Amino acid sequence: MRKLFFLSLLLVPAFLFGQDTEKEKNWQLSGYVKNLQTLLFFNDAYPDLQNFRLVDTFLQDNLIHNRLNFQWYPNEHFTFYAEARNRIFYGDLVKATPDYGRQIDDVNNDYFDLSAVLLDQNGWAIHTMLDRIYLEYVNGNWEVRLGRQRVNWGISTVWNPNDVFNAFSFTDFDYEERPGSDALRVRYYTGFASSVEIVTKAFDHWDEATIAGLWRFNKWQYDFQLLGGYTEGFLTLGGGWAGNISTAGFKGEFNYFRGLQDGLQDAFAATIGLDYSFANSTYVNLGLLYNDQGSTTAPIGGLFSFELSARNLYPYRWAIFTQVSKPITPLLNSGLALIYSPVPVHPLFINPSLTYSIKENWDLDLVGQLVFNRNERYTSPIQAAFMRLKFSF
């Protein structure tokens, strides 16, 4: 059945293509190739499985990553999207992790299995995946999308409790597109910044279903949204806004989840944020998250292994976010983000970055992810440094 669905997605556009005789190019292919080098430093934090203790160690890993974005619009009503993500992993962590390929394989699939491990041996893994493949039909104010797509309901800057169709790892900055959902999305635009939509994900059992509706509208120069629906055993209600206080951006989101079965805990998350850009291009972004599923006692390591969902956006109950970015020269930009949680371990996540424009389509990024917590003294058990070279085409 899954294969049939996949095939029909491929065949529908093929049929449309046959109808088309226009000379003007009706397709686009774009993408990028990037190389990400990761250095991981563990300070009494790497599990030595033979001796059952935590040790110091240093790991180096590499990822060559290619993305292909294909769009084809045979006529004004239909657009077909297919986007592939091909990745080659090699390095210490790949070597040290048995079945590395298999472990990464199933992370970002939704209902359908649209990925494959092409190689998984000797510290090398090659993985390919279609994270978008959908057909879009547009007619007047109607828009219908069917297939694997990104349903992005976030409206605020840092955390998105309203983003109920997505889950992703918090520290995975290298996957800005984020995974897709196998879904049907029907949307009607009621004005220049307002719309009503209903989305359902593909499912076999109710406990893996997500069906929700979103209403967006614009009032007093603010964008507002309200959502409600059912998501994996929970009833959910939420909302958000994006507007301005004077010339600063003022955004927020909140979501409430009510468990419908025994063992499903109710959850509430809310976030609020301000961002401002100074005349000299320095950008400041402040945010606050309350997440009642977050722990007040969890240790620090959770930050790197934490699986995010709209129900649980951060490992800790409260989080304060501060970000400053500033161009050092027009081509070299610097940034620093800090996330602090006022809980007993006092976790502090520090994320410095430098981005350099080498040429129009060549970018070089240096990114650090440092985690501090308070034991006897303020220590940093895990540090990560990334160097990324990206070529866009």
Place this chain on the structure above:
Amino acid sequence: MRHKLIYLFCLFLIASAWKPLAAQELSAREIVAKADQKVRGETSQGSMKMTIIRPTWTREMSMKTWSKGTDYSLILVTGPARDKGTATLKRDKEIWNWQPSIDRVIKLPPSMMMQSWLGSDFTNDDLVRESSVVEDYAQRLLGSETIDGLPTYKIELIPNEDAPVVWGKVIVWIDKTDFIQLKTEFYDEDGYLVNTMLGKNIKVLGGKKLASRMEVIPAEEEGHKTVVEYLSMEFDQPISENFFSLQNLKRVK
């Protein structure tokens, strides 16, 4: 930084507002007023290329633009590849940015208007303030001069006291036959020259004789220049207000 394009575009709207009608007997104010009214009330669409030139590097960006008056505009980046497909919508004071890679529209804080784009040669207020060249300035005809072999009116613009304008003074040279703005000098409040804008490569675009190439040259920075070339322009084609919507922001090609 790409959000800044919209302000850049606003500058060119303002700049193009200084293309007065042929009217020998008009005062400086009337020339400017007619030109202003003409451009603001109408629509335009086109494609352009912007090049930022610095002593050690250059960057090029291409885009398509649609506008209606000064309240509505939509800009689609068509190159380079890394930014292709991002689009910006402006409706009155509200600005949205479309990021196709994450399938999301982001509302931008108005303070982002204040930034310059990639260190280009446009200071904040040129781009941000949609000041009226008629209402916010006092105009005075200084005389006639020849620019690139063409006779021009030389007009001085002094901002009114409470005007939302950063300049202390603007001097503009307007071609007498086709009323093309051939040269503009922007002075700060202390009377120092900040930028010079030159209109070049005069040709017919969208039925109007225009300077198809604009160069902005900062006075104090050797080897710095920003060049905008209009590749195509169309004027007065009806564009509905509905065109300037979040729905269309994602669809324009």
